[in-house]
Amino acid sequence: MKSANHPDKRIPATVITGFLGSGKTTLVNHILHKEHGKKIAVIVNEFGEISIDGQLVVQEDQAELVEFNNGCLCCTVRGDLIDTLKDLRDRAGDLDGILIETTGLADPAPVASTFFVADDVKSVIQLDAFVTVVDAVNLAVNLEQSHEAVEQVAFSDVVLINKVDLLEPGALADVEARIRALNPLARIHHTTNAEIDLDHVIDIGAFDLVQKLEVDPGFLEDHEHEHDDDVGSFIIEESRPIDLNRFNLWLNNMAQDMGNNLYRTKGIFHARGFQERIVFQSVRMLTTMRPERRWEDDEVRASQFVVIGRNLDREAFSRGFSQCLVN
Template identity: 60%
Template structure:
């Protein structure tokens, strides 16, 4: 097989960022602006249920691949190599690969996969690591999470998101904090992860030499251990849920213990709605919105993922069950 030139290789954009920063929202924004281009989307989630996969907008030009059985930076790197190897055989018909990592991923092992494995290196090129940061919670995330620090430090592009929820003084303080961790990254502001796609795609921002200067062991083996206190729980319910009862239960719980419940995300079979209802929370901040309608033959069910510290499965399961519509 003739070696591919750099221009012929499939460009890969990796979207990282801590829990709830807006990665899936950015992914959807990119896909919405990529009509007509053939894009493969790889999504890795911290938990056994692929909520993000259900929330990604697809129009037939995307191929969605989900990894819910581990983290790309450690337990399923072999799966990533196998998948990329299959995708690279479509060079010439596939325009781009987008990878959304779990919010607890260390980006360095993901990146090194594209250089250590010969087959992957032959058919793909890393275009950029785009790290989305939550302007509301970034300072607290950096204090509490090594992964949040690594994601900012490794970024080629930092997207300071949720700028509509903080004032200018806090924004400037956040940007200074980002600069102390990563003085070289390009930095942009956004609300709802809306950004000019020319600023994040096809930018050729990933430079191996620069990464090796920062971390000479970048291409070596990376041992990454997640915080053992952070776990995920999946709650399922077949019966319709009364969303008023759910909010009356969940909102006070998050206000009281938002630092424990780092991230929650769920697709709900809600009483009175023909559409899926999507509820999300990041610490104490919550959003709820309608999504696509359920299909006529599609089983309606609720799947709610909770990520946090020292979670009480029985209490959470009982709480959701108590929200079933009477």
């Protein structure tokens, strides 16, 4: 914790966690859009073969983006995180903060311990806070199905209950009660589109190592996080334009057939009738689609569709997606 008498001169690092589709990338973009005049490095980690979220992070002069794909910062690419933090350390004079957006299936403890086990990292970079974004609508089923979702809430310093605008009247109290049962000490804020005052999430000195060790005495020990082997992801890429009406009908049927086993789908589409890239996001049965920037004249127009879930049938998705294309 920082104090007036002994201010911490290290670069504050904020780790943003939350289950798939909670709104982590939206929060990162919200932070980068704000007029704070700070130079911030953004590290994005995705559970999949290619970065969709990384493409959606705003590219500002005041921000630098580092991406890790097809691996999780809490296990397979943790060494890469240490190397990246060392590189950022070497340019410490240029940075005012670091944002780390983890994959939605990350265990927070191994990510946090990275800041304490590497001496040449902890001397320059301070773990400032774990900010966990939760999907208010799907929190109950996420906690029931995923031990990672439980760990993310339990480990957090700050919890943003996102998408409160989509809740039924009276449901917010139950959501808060579920969070308090897992983490009675976290600071809780209610958000829509992950919009929040930056003073609540950046450079707040909320991470308490002593408290974390009380909860998990083996926190600093080197241990591997094992993901559920039944949970996987894949990407479908296609250069032909997609018919959005056909796609929506097909995916809605797939979501109904798979139920809660379909965690998350997202993509950037080359769609018939649009000169813009179409950004698609889906969390279980909740779907959004919006035009983004226009395709550049020299840019290859193609669709990238990412699917994350349990017991996925890649061939079935590939066949169905191909039927949504315009020949």
